[in-house]
Every structure is written in C-alpha cells, then in structure tokens.
Amino acid sequence: xTLVVAAxxxxxxxxxxxxxxxxxxxLITVPFxxxxxxxxxxxxxxxxxxxxxxxxxAHVFFNTAVVVRTVSTLWSRIxxxxxxxxxxxxxxxxxxxxxxxxxxxxxAIAAASSIVFLFTFTSxxxxxxxxxxxxxxxxxxxxxxxxxxxxxxxxxxLAVVQLVGVTGALYAYSRYQEKKSVTWTLERASNRxxxxxxxxxxxxxxxxxxxxxxxxxLLALLTRSLSGEFYRGLFETDxxxxxxxxAVGNSLLFAFIAMGIATMVGVMAAAVITRRRGGSLSRWxxxxxxxxxxTSAVTVGFGFIxxxxxxxxxxxxxxxxxxxxxLVAVPFVxxxxxxxxxxxxxxxxxxxxxxxxxxxxxxxxIDLPIVSKAALVGAAFAFVVxxxxxxxxxxxxxxxxxxxxxxxxxxxxxxxxxxFGMAMAMAVVLAVLTAGIVMWIDRAQVGEIGxx
Amino acid sequence: xxxxxxxxxxxAAVPVVFIGYFFIYPVARILGLGLAExxxxxxxxxxxxxxxxxxxxxxxxxRRRTSHLGHLHI
Numbered sequence: 001x002t003l004v005v006a007a008x009x010x011x012x013x014x015x016x017x018x019x020x021x022x023x024x025x026x027l028i029t030v031p032f033x034x035x036x037x038x039x040x041x042x043x044x045x046x047x048x049x050x051x052x053x054x055x056x057x058a059h060v061f062f063n064t065a066v067v068v069r070t071v072s073t074l075w076s077r078i079x080x081x082x083x084x085x086x087x088x089x090x091x092x093x094x095x096x097x098x099x100x101x102x103x104x105x106x107x108a109i110a111a112a113s114s115i116v117f118l119f120t121f122t123s124x125x126x127x128x129x130x131x132x133x134x135x136x137x138x139x140x141x142x143x144x145x146x147x148x149x150x151x152x153x154x155x156x157x158l159a160v161v162q163l164v165g166v167t168g169a170l171y172a173y174s175r176y177q178e179k180k181s182v183t184w185t186l187e188r189a190s191n192r193x194x195x196x197x198x199x200x201x202x203x204x205x206x207x208x209x210x211x212x213x214x215x216x217x218l219l220a221l222l223t224r225s226l227s228g229e230f231y232r233g234l235f236e237t238d239x240x241x242x243x244x245x246x247a248v249g250n251s252l253l254f255a256f257i258a259m260g261i262a263t264m265v266g267v268m269a270a271a272v273i274t275r276r277r278g279g280s281l282s283r284w285x286x287x288x289x290x291x292x293x294x295t296s297a298v299t300v301g302f303g304f305i306x307x308x309x310x311x312x313x314x315x316x317x318x319x320x321x322x323x324x325x326x327l328v329a330v331p332f333v334x335x336x337x338x339x340x341x342x343x344x345x346x347x348x349x350x351x352x353x354x355x356x357x358x359x360x361x362x363x364x365x366i367d368l369p370i371v372s373k374a375a376l377v378g379a380a381f382a383f384v385v386x387x388x389x390x391x392x393x394x395x396x397x398x399x400x401x402x403x404x405x406x407x408x409x410x411x412x413x414x415x416x417x418x419x420f421g422m423a424m425a426m427a428v429v430l431a432v433l434t435a436g437i438v439m440w441i442d443r444a445q446v447g448e449i450g451x452x
Numbered sequence: 453x454x455x456x457x458x459x460x461x462x463x464a465a466v467p468v469v470f471i472g473y474f475f476i477y478p479v480a481r482i483l484g485l486g487l488a489e490x491x492x493x494x495x496x497x498x499x500x501x502x503x504x505x506x507x508x509x510x511x512x513x514x515r516r517r518t519s520h521l522g523h524l525h526i
Contacts, residue, residue, distance in 0.1 A: 152485065153485055153486075153488070153489040154489060156482045156483075156485035156486035156489055157485075157486040157487075157489040157490045158486070159482045159486055160482065160483060160486030160487060160490060161486075163479070163482075163483070261470075264466070265466060265467045265470045265471075266467075268463050268464075268466050268467050269467035271463060272460070272463060272464045272467065275460065285467075285468075288471060288476075289467065289471060291471075291475065292471075292475055295475075295479070299479070299482065300475070300478070302478075302482065303475070303478025303479055303481065303482050304474075304478060306478060306481045306482055306485060307477055307478035307480075307481035307482075308474075308478065323474060324474075327470075327471075327474050327475055330467075330470075330471070359457065359459060359460075360459060
C-alpha cells in the first residue's frame, strides 16, 4: 500500500525539476519524524479508529517518506542514456519503465519495502491507539499480557516470536541484496528535466494529491485541538490524570537525561570503534550497538521488567525511563559521530603524539573539537527520540511521572469531549516540539556531518 | 606485545556495560523465559505431539477405540 501511495510523488520528484520540489520533499518527511502517538491521535481526530483500515492508513501516512526518499535518490541518478537507447530501439514509455527503470530500481524498492515492513511489524503506539486490544498485533499483545494480565512467560514467548520475525526479515533482506546486487554507474548529478505539456499537469496532480492526503490528519488534529478551551485545560489539575502540562516538564527532564547518557555512551563507543580501523572486534562492537535500533521498543521495555531485578531491583526506579530512551537513542549518536571520527587523518594525531601529547590530551584537543558538532546533532536526535518514545515508556513509566506520549494515551482512554480535546492539544504540543528540533538538526547538518 | 591502555579499557567499558546490562541481558532473559514457555525442546515437542495425538484420537470414533485400549497413538 505504501509503495502504491508513494509511487506518483516518487516519480514526480525523481524525474522532474520543478519549483517547490525541495519543499515537497521536506513536507512529506514531517509525518515520518512525528512520534507514533501523535500520528495515532491525528487519525483518531479524523474519526478513524477501531478498524484495520485506520491502522493501515496510519502506517502508510507514516512511511510514505521512507519510500519517496529511498527510491527517488536512486531514480534521479539513473543514466538517461539507458532509457534513451531503449526508446531509439522502439520501446514505448511503459516498456522503458517496465524493462529498464523498474529492474534498476529493484534494490531501492526492496530496501524501502523492508524498512516499511520492519517499522510496521514493530509498530506499537499507532496500533494500540487506533485498534486497541481488538486488533492486537504481536507488540500490543506483549503489552497486554505483561502489563494488563501479568502473564510474563506468555509475553516472553510472544517477544521471542517477534525477535525471530525481525531477524528473519533482516536476513531475507540481506540475502536479497546479496543476490540482486549489481554494480552500475550512477550519474554524479541528478538528471531531472523540466516538466512540459501533459507532464506538467501530471506532476502537479501527483504532488498536490499526495501532500494533500498527508496533510489531512495533521490539519484535523490541529483543528480539533483548537475547537475548545483544551490548551487551557492542560494547566488545570484533574483528580485522575493530574495536571496534564506536568507531563511536558517530565518529558523534557527525561529527554535531557537520556540525551546526556546517550551522548556520553555513544561518543565513547564511537571512539572505541574508530580506534582500530577494520578490526573484527570493532565491527562486532559497532553491530552490537546497532541492535537496539532493530529491536522493538516494546521488547526493550518488557526486557527491563523481566530482567532488571538483579543485582539490585531497578524496576521501580524513575531512572528506567531515561535509560530506556538512551538505549534506543545510542545508535543515532554512534552513527552521527563515527564518520566524523573516521575522517580525522591519523597523521594529525601522530603529530600531536610526537610533540609529546598524552593520548587523553590528543583526544581532548584533536578529536573532541572536531567531533563535537556531530555529537551535538546526535544528541539532538537522542532528545527527539526520547520526547516521542512510547513503546518502552509504557512499560517503565511510573503513574506519577507520566511523559507526554503516556499522558496522551491516558487522556484518550478517558471518556468525554474535554479529555479527547486535551489529548489533541497535547499531541500538537509534542508535534511542535519535535518538528522544531528536527528543523534545527536539518540546519545544523553541514556537509556529511551528522548524516546517516 | 602490545601494551594495554587502561584508559581505553575504561572508555570501552562504559558502552559495553551499558549495552550488556540494559540490552543484551534483558533480551537473554526474555529468550530464556520465552523459549521455556514455547517448550520447543525435544521433550517438549514430543509431549505436545502426544497431546495433539490424543486430541485427534478423541475426535476420531474409529481411533478412539484404540485409544481406550491404552495404545500409544502418535
């Protein structure tokens, strides 16, 4: 479904240069960076919930950017001579697409499909909000068994099935890439052309239809949040949920702590990984650090409940929330700092050593100033991840210290128009916070620094 | 022989302990608990086949007789 929905915009962005192309690309990325709770709430505000179609539509909304960005990067750099040669030999436009373009795009389509599959397979917040326990997926069922029914062995069995599923999907994708990988020359610059005649109308329709469809849930969320005194209600104390705005303070505090932990651990790990180039130990270390990214947040949260009673029982500690967030965020910090550390020439460090600097001074005066900007970008990513994290938080958050996503979930679970509107208002606050930080990250990234 | 840099060992220990204790260990505990519940070892599988066989025989009137005779039916 995501491939079909994303196809027209991918085609328009990949093959044509038009005014607003960059803006359109940025706009479709917005749903992807939004926390899952916000996406779920946006679809609830549309009146879509309690059906499998609502869940599917929300995942298509969430993942369209993955397909557009992954496939268009490759599509725009295909050598135009290949298509022109086919046309000279008498192929029609459709035949050129089917026999030349589509097979060349195969690896990018497979990559995008597997990412969408993994994101949807491990999705939790959207499914829980839109489908509840009636349309429980593996993730939701793990949550139900562990948190509602306290059947930890069954939840663990489901988590094993989930881990096997994720590993199998990743293995199948890597096998496909091994089998289908061919080497061909990409054009250095993109080969987009100016749309003319009917192509212009087709491009305009593709862009407007996709962006229009993706904007509807967010506009509905904003409209519903403004349709009453819901923002004021966030500051009032309720006997059951407390003062909703306090969740913003909790989330910001947890995000700062998680950012600190993730940055410290991530930069240290990156320093270790880049110390010995090409060593098998550092490759394994790098791979191990990436594992939390491929594991669902629900498994991470459930693992905390199951395991962290030894050597001291940490399960009731408020620290578990920022630690869980940091665990999910460490791969982002590692990925943003490793390329920068690798780009530092060995001669620079060696020169400092020859001049008498100790290893710690070399690190402090050579590596640290260079890596600090990339680390800052990684830290900002960690902050955003922490703000929107819901899967692991729903297991480890204490009732008296809710985060923004858990407060939205609580408000949605209560009857009444006021609670519903306050959930919408809270989701808008979270969306604005997230979008602001992501925009800052986008501006802070210079060249290849901080890019994944 | 390469000299061990204890500073680097300390730097490496922080991410290793963090990932080891907060990720690898919980996942290992989940695997242990989950695999025990799934009961997919040889003995567990045999037991499940026996249970399934008994259930199947209960549904089949012809084989139910053999079942009542006490034959092992798997």
